[in-house]
Amino acid sequence: MSRIIVITSGKGGVGKTSVTANLGMALARLGRKVALVDADFGLRNLDLILGLENRVVYTAIEVIAGECRLEQALVKDKRQAGLVLLPAAQNRNKDAVTPTQMKDLISNLAKNYDYVLVDSPAGIETGFRNAIAAATEALIITTPEVAAVRDADRVVGLLEAHEIKTIRLIINRLRPEMIRQNEMLSMEDILDLLVIPLIGIIPDDERIIVSSNRGEPLVLDSKPSLPGMAFENIAKRLEGKEEVPFLDLMAHNDNLINRIRRLFKG
């Protein structure tokens, strides 16, 4: 049974594409067959973050229009076996596609893969409706900021109305130092507000920007990194290993002053 998972957020720029790329890579490294679908028509980026932009020939639009076969549009990742990308159209009108067409396309794709991850565009309009059309599960991305958390809650409501029952939360760009100073919402704060199960936390880390510069998702890096581990942990939890503990970001981001402070707290 293949799983179709939409990655969405409401608010833009919170990390949907970065998570899709890294999570897809991590799942493929666990031996799964993974198809990544860029549903951000008109603003396609997943190809760029994955470093596959030069190999895009056809896109989802040509497949839907019957101008090419589905297999022809899929871009195989040469670094990681089992990973393919279905690119989004860049220049055609995004309203040209309907949720039914997307649903058929993705259901077709799912036949040959263990996972289909759909990178949703920001917002709750047509593009979002297309992205969620085939999904049976959703990963909501939020950051510890008021606008992102509010939008995440809106999206949860819309997904529930759309009968998507398995909804889990990823909190991206956490900054332990700011939480410690009470200047940022913590993981617990956000869970209190949103009341959906958590599947991952990702620290704010410049290596994510560096890896996107190079088009090499962090999880491919031979040097282990905290954000890389965060993605790998999410992949494991998706695979049913719910017992994988959450990263202790507060401990990892420790410094002398904080240790002194705790010493006095006893």
Place this chain on the structure above:
Amino acid sequence: MINELIERLFNWSNTNSSRDEAKRRLKLVIAHDRAGISPEMIESMRQEILEVIARYLEIDQDETEFTLESDQRITALYANFPIRKVKRQKLLVRDEESETTKT
């Protein structure tokens, strides 16, 4: 004691932190979003309900509470109208009125 001193020294325990502020504001706005009710709607609902209640009871206007609250994805409307006193006379008049209409 010494901990408090350190906290104050480094301004760690600022009482009205932006984190608390964010949480408080989100709680409200999310409750409203979930119910699909605008603050204006809440206010006119409060006014109308208050009008009805004021026919029977004397309400402490300054102490009324009327808010949406969300908890575990269930949103509820909480109303609290502290009563100053029951309007005895009004009640009697009403009873008589209803009796006359009955006959």
